Amino acid sequence: MIRYIVRRLFTMIPLLFGITIICFVVIHLAPGSPTDLQTDLNPRVTAEAKERLRALYDLDKPIHVQYFLWLKKLVVLDLGESFSTDHRPVIDKIAERLPITIAINVLSMILIILVAIPIGVLSAVHRDSLFDKITAVLVFIGFAVPTFWLALLLMILFGVDLGWLPISGIRSLNYEYLPPWQAFWDLISHLILPVLLSAFGGLAGLSRYMRANMLEVIRQDYITTARAKGLSERVVIYKHALRNALLPVITILGLSIPGLIGGSVIFETIFAIPGMGQLFYMAVMSRDYPVVMGILFIGAVLTLAGNLIADVSYAVADPRIRVS
Amino acid sequence: MVCLFVVSFLAPWLSPFDPKAIDLAHVLEPPSTLHPFGTDQLGRDVMSRMIWGARISLKVGFIATGIAIVIGAMLGAIAGYYGRWTDSVIMRFVDIMLCFPSFFLILAVIAILEPSIWNIMIVIGLTGWMGITRLVRADFISLKERDFVQAARAVGASDMRIIFRHILPNAMASMLVAATLGVAGAILTESALSFLGIGVQPPTPSWGNILTAGKDNIDIAWWLSLYPGLAILITVLGYNLLGEGIRDSLDPRLRD
Numbered sequence: 001m002i003r004y005i006v007r008r009l010f011t012m013i014p015l016l017f018g019i020t021i022i023c024f025v026v027i028h029l030a031p032g033s034p035t036d037l038q039t040d041l042n043p044r045v046t047a048e049a050k051e052r053l054r055a056l057y058d059l060d061k062p063i064h065v066q067y068f069l070w071l072k073k074l075v076v077l078d079l080g081e082s083f084s085t086d087h088r089p090v091i092d093k094i095a096e097r098l099p100i101t102i103a104i105n106v107l108s109m110i111l112i113i114l115v116a117i118p119i120g121v122l123s124a125v126h127r128d129s130l131f132d133k134i135t136a137v138l139v140f141i142g143f144a145v146p147t148f149w150l151a152l153l154l155m156i157l158f159g160v161d162l163g164w165l166p167i168s169g170i171r172s173l174n175y176e177y178l179p180p181w182q183a184f185w186d187l188i189s190h191l192i193l194p195v196l197l198s199a200f201g202g203l204a205g206l207s208r209y210m211r212a213n214m215l216e217v218i219r220q221d222y223i224t225t226a227r228a229k230g231l232s233e234r235v236v237i238y239k240h241a242l243r244n245a246l247l248p249v250i251t252i253l254g255l256s257i258p259g260l261i262g263g264s265v266i267f268e269t270i271f272a273i274p275g276m277g278q279l280f281y282m283a284v285m286s287r288d289y290p291v292v293m294g295i296l297f298i299g300a301v302l303t304l305a306g307n308l309i310a311d312v313s314y315a316v317a318d319p320r321i322r323v324s
Numbered sequence: 325m326v327c328l329f330v331v332s333f334l335a336p337w338l339s340p341f342d343p344k345a346i347d348l349a350h351v352l353e354p355p356s357t358l359h360p361f362g363t364d365q366l367g368r369d370v371m372s373r374m375i376w377g378a379r380i381s382l383k384v385g386f387i388a389t390g391i392a393i394v395i396g397a398m399l400g401a402i403a404g405y406y407g408r409w410t411d412s413v414i415m416r417f418v419d420i421m422l423c424f425p426s427f428f429l430i431l432a433v434i435a436i437l438e439p440s441i442w443n444i445m446i447v448i449g450l451t452g453w454m455g456i457t458r459l460v461r462a463d464f465i466s467l468k469e470r471d472f473v474q475a476a477r478a479v480g481a482s483d484m485r486i487i488f489r490h491i492l493p494n495a496m497a498s499m500l501v502a503a504t505l506g507v508a509g510a511i512l513t514e515s516a517l518s519f520l521g522i523g524v525q526p527p528t529p530s531w532g533n534i535l536t537a538g539k540d541n542i543d544i545a546w547w548l549s550l551y552p553g554l555a556i557l558i559t560v561l562g563y564n565l566l567g568e569g570i571r572d573s574l575d576p577r578l579r580d
Binding site (some may be wrong): 014015018021022026029140141143144145146148149150151153155156159160258259261262263265266269270280281283284285287289292293295296299300303304307 | 416417419420421422424425426427428429431432433434435436437477508512515516519520521522535538539542546549550552553556557558559560564565
């Protein structure tokens, strides 16, 4: 098992390199030189001073040298300083916002699993039943609904018309004065809509996938064998078939991570949640390139890490993987 | 879907009002017989804006997907046909690109370039080719050993000729399905970008940026939020169903 993990880690190294190269290329797409920001508005800056400044930031060196210098800083997670007025290190800005984004994504992942798997299994077991047909229609609609629009409609319904749920932020203004249980409910009620909506996008895909998987497994010989042994249908489906159909779901969940992280930009912006997605959006709007690059890089690393976790859990669940 | 095409082609004649005409005397009016979908915060007719928005959405959807198909098919064909290290290099590149949450990559590039319709098409296309590469490569790997390819090679056809004349047409089926689903995806992405204010820029109407107005007036003007979203939903649903339909009719295994 450990050997498998080590081998898997080694295959990640070239990917990680590739990620850094792409980030570096994207940075260099930016028009003008980073030093222009400091010199353009100052009429007394001479060409010579500009050169000195470029030398200070190593911009006079060949591009591959610049890449390695940048990489050296990246290894110790030095992502530079934000262009915004606070000039804080990018990594600090991301670190303080990352936990909430991860928390929301984990919660919605759990919700996806809890809802999509039973739907997929039930519609496979009762194939062509009314339930199967209704879910098929819902799944198609689910694929097509722009989730940010659904977010708007739910905000209008629950937030504005009914007034049940708050529609922005993660805490009320009077949060600090509430007794513990009310404070807890305050947090939960702020999270209900964002979690629900970020889960929504993944629900349709996973339930469809689960259904296809289950149908495939039910056709296998060992299921026929189990039935031939005289086991009850319930045991055959929920013990023999379900376990095998669940395995590939792990991979699918791993593959859905980039989508979830990418979606956090939309939800955090709509619901004003102070997470990484909102930071990214604000950085894009104010052209704060160091922050944009930092989040792009962290997002890719998170995806890589998610895939690793998925692969390792697959190997834990299915011994065949470890050997091959 | 056909309706949608007709509507977007005939936008100049169909739309009852000028989509950019500001009428401050009729701001945020609810749907009426004059303005079936109401008016927005500047008194512009929402229905006219949606009809023009259909044009933008289809344009972005098709051109972005076209770019993705060209890149994806080229790389997939080269990887699948030549195999060996060419294949490994291209497929590792695909793996790397897939590590980036595509929405992040799109936003990062848009932050650097100016948000404009053309940039959006290009960026959506440039970040959406990986799936097609994988499909085309898989088709090429299985097709290149077939007899008809061997025959073409035996009569001395060049690699380029074999790739474009003999194998690629046979790989069209899966590409067509991917392209149809790709159009749906690109329309969704464009509307999300425009909604966030980094896509199609006002005053040019797009379904996404009408929704932004809907969000800003969420507590008073529900019609600004409801109709453009429905338009996106129906369009994307249409393309998804079309894609599924093509897949089912092309794949005999699914016909039973």
